[in-house]
Amino acid sequence: MPGIDIVTACALVGHIGDIQRFFNGDKLANYAGVAPLRFSSAGKGKDLQNKSQGNRKLYSTLYFLAIQQIYLTNKGEPRNPVFRAYFERKVSEGKTKIQALICIMRKLIKIIYSMMKHKTAYDLPKIEEKMASDEKCAKMLV
Structure with missing residues (x-):
């Protein structure tokens, strides 16, 4: 994966440990402190970031890995175009x-x-956004 070298991979394996102890990815996300916490009463509530629970070292490793995924190179090209497009979509x-x-x-x-x-x-x-946008333009012209 772009952005993961030997040191980052070792940190991930070291902080996660045996993957068999997690039933699914949601349990691992909760362990890492990435899953939201639901605070509610009488049917009303909101989701907040999980700041007090989870492995903070794993969280920081994932945070810097996420930064690396959306990073633009010196040429202006994204390191991982899929995550960069996802990031821009979420911000929009x-x-x-x-x-x-x-x-x-x-x-x-x-x-x-x-x-x-x-x-x-x-x-x-691979991203096929350009082809999808070209099809939208063709449909608009018809």
């Missing part, structure tokens, strides 16, 4: 940049959990 939806980073961290947790659970490598997905 009205989320703050920190909230968008937390969304990326949550996606990273799911990917890392799946990779560790199934012992697979990361394949960078």
